[in-house]
Amino acid sequence: MQDLTPHLCTIVDNEFTLKRLDRERGRVVLRLENKSYPVIRPKGEHIRLPSPSGRG
Known part of the structure; x- marks a missing residue:
């Protein structure tokens, strides 16, 4: 299954x-992907994602 x-x-x-x-x-x-490491649960309201333009 994919x-x-x-x-x-x-x-x-x-x-x-x-x-x-x-x-x-x-x-x-x-x-x-490595199940040996814990899930990251970000604190606060935002997750910062870099923009494709590199200005993010």
Whole structure:
């Protein structure tokens, strides 16, 4: 079965990282492909995504 969950490049702790975008109890979470690491649950209202133009 094909995984259609969106993958995205995002900034976590001022570093670019590739994660899988998901929802948990109505909130956005970032899942790692390696199940040995915990799910990232961003605090606050926003997740910062770099824009394709590099100005984001």
